[in-house]
Amino acid sequence: NAGVTQTPKFRILKIGQSMTLQCTQDMNHNYMYWYRQDPGMGLKLIYYSVGAGITDKGEVPNGYNVSRSTTEDFPLRLELAAPSQTSVYFCASSYGNREGYTFGSGTRLTVV
Amino acid sequence: AQSVTQLDSQVPVFEEAPVELRCNYSSSVSVYLFWYVQYPNQGLQLLLKYLSGSTLVESINGFEAEFNKSQTSFHLRKPSVHISDTAEYFCAVSVRGSQGNLIFGKGTKLSVKP
Numbered sequence: 001n002a003g004v005t006q007t008p009k010f011r012i013l014k015i016g017q018s019m020t021l022q023c024t025q026d027m028n029h030n031y032m033y034w035y036r037q038d039p040g041m042g043l044k045l046i047y048y049s050v051g052a053g054i055t056d057k058g059e060v061p062n063g064y065n066v067s068r069s070t071t072e073d074f075p076l077r078l079e080l081a082a083p084s085q086t087s088v089y090f091c092a093s094s095y096g097n098r099e100g101y102t103f104g105s106g107t108r109l110t111v112v
Numbered sequence: 113a114q115s116v117t118q119l120d121s122q123v124p125v126f127e128e129a130p131v132e133l134r135c136n137y138s139s140s141v142s143v144y145l146f147w148y149v150q151y152p153n154q155g156l157q158l159l160l161k162y163l164s165g166s167t168l169v170e171s172i173n174g175f176e177a178e179f180n181k182s183q184t185s186f187h188l189r190k191p192s193v194h195i196s197d198t199a200e201y202f203c204a205v206s207v208r209g210s211q212g213n214l215i216f217g218k219g220t221k222l223s224v225k226p
Contacts, residue, residue, distance in 0.1 A: 004155075033213070035216075040121065040218060040219075041218060042202065042216045042217055042218040042219055043156075043202070043216040045213060048213060058213070090155055090156070092156075097144055097206040097207070097208075097210060097213075097214070098144060098163055100146050100148075100158040100161055100214075101156075101158070101214060102158075103155035103156045103157070104155055105154060105155045106154075106155050
């Protein structure tokens with residue numbers, strides 16, 4: 001049972017480039033989330049999804065987009081990368097809010 | 113809206129000493145409470161959670177947390193820490209009956225010294 005898998009683990013982007021952070025889970029969870037983690041700031045919710053075909057904005061959605069075509073996959077798209085998007089990105093999934101989240105191991109992104 | 117305050121950003125402690133990591137939350141409705149642990153260069157792992165019932169909850173590695181409704185707190189404690197407990201700890205809250213979005217505190221870095 002792999003849980004939540006994120007790829008890539010590390011990436012360096014130049015300003016203005018775009019990329020997709022991949023996230024897949026094999027637990028049949030309906031709920032999926034994207035967070036970014038910055039030093040001393042905790043985790044900030046970017047986007048979330050309550051099921052295939054349904055997504056919604058979190059606290060810090062600007063500069064990002066998501067899609068949820070299947071239960072398993074929840075990719076995060078960065079368009080026109082900016083230095084402010086340098087961060088560690090975590091994908092998570094859950095059955096619901098009683099269970100807590102299962103997190104992936106993260107993607108460390110640097111925009112230069 | 114809900115919020116979580118972790119009162120200490122860093123807590124240094126010697127091995128085998130007791131430790132308390134403080135967490136206070138703000139909410140006008142009933143909540144679920146969680147503690148997560150993040151070891152260096154890893155994702156977050158669920159440590160323990162309070163849903164209902166007994167206000168004292170325990171983890172498998174000796175941590176415990178007590179829900180105090182009157183003080184809106186959920187402090188994490190361990191009577192004797194090990195070097196391997198060095199990590200960052202996050203308190204989180206979600207609203208009962210909501211779709212499940214967790215609100216996280218800013219984290220407390222626990223550093224256990226020999």
